Amino acid sequence: MLIFSVLGALEINVPGKKIEISGELQRTLLQTLLVGEGESVSSEALMRRMWGESMWDVQPNTLYAHISRLRRRLRALEPERTEPRLTVHPSGYRLALGEGELDAAEFVKKIHGVEAGERNSPRDSVRLLREALAMWRGPAFGDAAKTPACRRAAARYEAYRLRALELLFAAELENGNHAMVLAELHETHLAHPLHERYCELLMIAFYRSGRQADALETYRRMWRHLADELGVQPSPRLQRAEQAILAHDPSLDRPGAPPASSAPPAPWARCPVLS
Incomplete structure (x- = not known):
């Protein structure tokens, strides 16, 4: 094999x-x-x-x-x-490719499995997602994604990787691991400053860690990025997260709040924004 x-x-x-x-x-x-x-x-x-x-x-x-x-x-x-x-x-x-013989296909399959796994506990989801993300050794196809088809496929696999990170961080917060995952989530958000879901999850992680000022500054920085780069306002969902933090909404202290979106991004999306 x-x-x-x-x-x-x-x-x-x-x-x-x-x-x-x-x-x-x-x-x-x-x-x-x-x-x-x-x-x-x-x-x-x-x-x-x-x-x-x-x-x-x-x-x-x-x-x-x-x-x-x-x-x-x-x-x-x-x-x-x-x-x-x-x-x-x-x-x-x-x-010919049999079951398990192409790592990218297995990775995508694992992500779909987590999304469809209604009975998965947040702890199970974290384990499955970290196993899937560990399959990555670098950018898809390395430096050799030179053909049109490989470039398109590399972009599609990267979109699934971003989706996997989003699901992972949401599951970690549901497990109450906001302090443990804060640095990793912050680094990911800085690498993808236009990704609204990463911003929302980071705001919640900061807030639960007693860092409300950092949570609000994260929102303001996102607002500036969206205005400067895309000429748009933050999504209603992200605005609601800011208002909840300002109001010290008790729901923010409960694992899983606000709930993660169940809709996967389009694999070809330039900057997946879930709402």
Whole structure:
């Protein structure tokens, strides 16, 4: 069994060791096939995914040669496999992927599982989400997300990572771990200053830690960012959080208040804002 890892630089894991695919075009080809997560793709579509509009400057034989080399390389890694990992047929090419063989697909599956897991306790959610986030070794595809398809996929996986962090922090607050998670949440908010849900959760964590002034300054800083960068006001939800802090609303002291949104962001969203 091979494990293909793209949540970081491309790696192939076989029992006991990690394998690197040599050659930039070989790595690009494998990454582009992995983006399809097991779907069949035609020669033209594969070339478009790899080179975009520049595909017309590429000789078709270039793709065929690299397909052959990659097939041989993968076959050598799985001598006991009866069916080729990379199959060629009239409609194009398909990289077969079984359950658990692509880390990005498993990561997304775990996030969907937490979102759908109505019976998960906040403690279970924290454990599952931290396990999922630990799968990341760096930016998706590392520095090699050069093809149009890989760039789009990297953005989609990153949006799910941001969603996972949002769910994690909300679950930690539900567990009453505001002090423990405060520094991590603050760092994440500073890295994503336009993400309103991170701001809201940080405000609550500050407030529960007895730092009302910091909670309100966090809101004011967010207000300035939104006005300067996007020309908009904070969402009604974030404004309500500020008013609750100013009024010392007792509900803020209860784990889980205000409730986390259950609606996932669009995976392609530039800056997911939940309301």
